[in-house]
Amino acid sequence: MSWLVEMSEVSKVFTGGVRTVALDRVTLHIATGEFTAVMGASGSGKSTLLNLIAGLDRATSGRIVVDGIDLTRANESQLARYRRSRVGFVFQFFNLLSNLTVMENVMVPAELAGTPSAQARTRAGELLEELEMTGLQRSYPANISGGQRQRVAIARALINRPALVLADEPTGALDSRSGDQVMGLLDELNQRGQTILLVTHDVKLAAGHGRRVVTLRDGRVQDDARLQPQRAAEPGELLRLGAEEA
Amino acid sequence: MDIAYAYGPCIGHMYGGGMSLRFGVLGLLAEEPLHGYEVKQRFEEMLGGTWEVNIGSVYQALQRLERDGLVEATGDRGDRGRQAYRATDAGVSGLQEWLEDPDSQPQLLREEFYVKFLLLGRHPNGQLGRLVNRQRHVYLQRMRDLADQEKIARERGRPQLALLFKGGQLHTEAELKFLDAVVEGMGRD
Numbered sequence: 001m002s003w004l005v006e007m008s009e010v011s012k013v014f015t016g017g018v019r020t021v022a023l024d025r026v027t028l029h030i031a032t033g034e035f036t037a038v039m040g041a042s043g044s045g046k047s048t049l050l051n052l053i054a055g056l057d058r059a060t061s062g063r064i065v066v067d068g069i070d071l072t073r074a075n076e077s078q079l080a081r082y083r084r085s086r087v088g089f090v091f092q093f094f095n096l097l098s099n100l101t102v103m104e105n106v107m108v109p110a111e112l113a114g115t116p117s118a119q120a121r122t123r124a125g126e127l128l129e130e131l132e133m134t135g136l137q138r139s140y141p142a143n144i145s146g147g148q149r150q151r152v153a154i155a156r157a158l159i160n161r162p163a164l165v166l167a168d169e170p171t172g173a174l175d176s177r178s179g180d181q182v183m184g185l186l187d188e189l190n191q192r193g194q195t196i197l198l199v200t201h202d203v204k205l206a207a208g209h210g211r212r213v214v215t216l217r218d219g220r221v222q223d224d225a226r227l228q229p230q231r232a233a234e235p236g237e238l239l240r241l242g243a244e245e246a
Numbered sequence: 247m248d249i250a251y252a253y254g255p256c257i258g259h260m261y262g263g264g265m266s267l268r269f270g271v272l273g274l275l276a277e278e279p280l281h282g283y284e285v286k287q288r289f290e291e292m293l294g295g296t297w298e299v300n301i302g303s304v305y306q307a308l309q310r311l312e313r314d315g316l317v318e319a320t321g322d323r324g325d326r327g328r329q330a331y332r333a334t335d336a337g338v339s340g341l342q343e344w345l346e347d348p349d350s351q352p353q354l355l356r357e358e359f360y361v362k363f364l365l366l367g368r369h370p371n372g373q374l375g376r377l378v379n380r381q382r383h384v385y386l387q388r389m390r391d392l393a394d395q396e397k398i399a400r401e402r403g404r405p406q407l408a409l410l411f412k413g414g415q416l417h418t419e420a421e422l423k424f425l426d427a428v429v430e431g432m433g434r435d
Contacts, residue, residue: 217429225279
């Protein structure tokens with residue numbers, strides 16, 4: 001098994017004001033193609049963990065290697081290149097640029113990574129078609145629904161063919177129906193081989209979609225559970241298995 | 247072991263015991279006359295396979311309903327000697343009354359895990375912590391199974407059954423929160 005993410009003994013200590021240990025010697029390996037959910041209450045360290053893997057923040061100690069890149073040794077420009085090309089972000093509040101159209105929003109990371117505009121446009125068009133958003137290419141974020149905005153954000157996350165998609169509470173601002181659609185989309189992406197790291201406080205989301213559920217508590221890995229999905233095809237069938245230990 | 251019972255609180259608890267079966271049978275017979283085996287099949291089908299009932303329990307429920315005047319035998323016995331039953335007028339009004347009343351059974355905190363938790367808490371030696379972790383895995387897998395079931399039920403055009411599975415997930419979420427509270431409590435000891 002090849003590891004896409006290797007975190008070894010990673011700690012993060014915030015020293016401004018009160019000294020806070022946000023992550024305490026966390027070791028976590030994520031394989032290529034896995035759908036991992038990181039779960040924990042607020043203050044458990046899950047956002048810190050996400051920021052470190054995203055290359056948005058630096059560990060105080062320990063080592064983080066993602067897709068062969070040692071984030072703990074990379075300089076700022078290497079980190080910036082890593083963020084642009086190797087990871088795709090899906091945020092709770094979409095983070096779309098309001099003065100750009102749907103198409104332009106999706107193209108932004110590709111253009112930042114130096115992809116020629118025509119090529120970026122073609123790829124963005126393909127992604128929007130896959131996500132059934134073709135008709136809205138010229139719309140502005142303010143004029144589409146929350147669920148549609150999140151689909152645009154997913155297209156944007158995928159445009160550079162990232163090794164890893166990081167989803168931070170991706171359904172947090174959506175109604176349950178749109179939330180289900182967005183999660184269904186992430187499931188499909190994972191089935192096609194995309195490695196996904198979902199961060200959520202919602203255990204229904206974590207266990208309902210992750211193949212693996214990592215629970216953080218007080219900055220440490222409290223639990224790491226592997227789940228078997230789709231154990232049966234008929235309603236009720238699974239319940240005969242439900243009492244078995246995972 | 248009854249499947250609903252084996253599955254734990256999320257499904258089994260919601261139907262409790264005999265009253266659900268008794269009135270479930272009566273409700274189906276109020277729709278049309280059925281013989282015992284048909285009642286069993288329809289009941290299980292309605293519950294989406296979450297509750298596998300023993301045919302003996304169905305016949306027992308039928309006998310008691312007949313004794314109480316809520317159902318009666320109807321028509322001739324078929325080729326295989328199977329007797330069909332239908333709801334009487336008293337049965338239909340008894341059913342209506344039951345359907346109108348909220349479920350006011352006391353909550354039974356009788357899960358096996360609760361008893362283990364209490365016993366292990368009497369002699370703290372670290373075993374409870376290990377059990378909590380293993381229990382968490384069971385609940386997480388259950389959550390996954392129920393989410394898959396909800397999806398399947400929805401795809402099959404059974405929105406009410408899908409909601410039942412959603413209910414199961416919410417119960418399981420509560421059990422997981424309870425485990426967190428147990429861990430919290432252990433930290434304070």
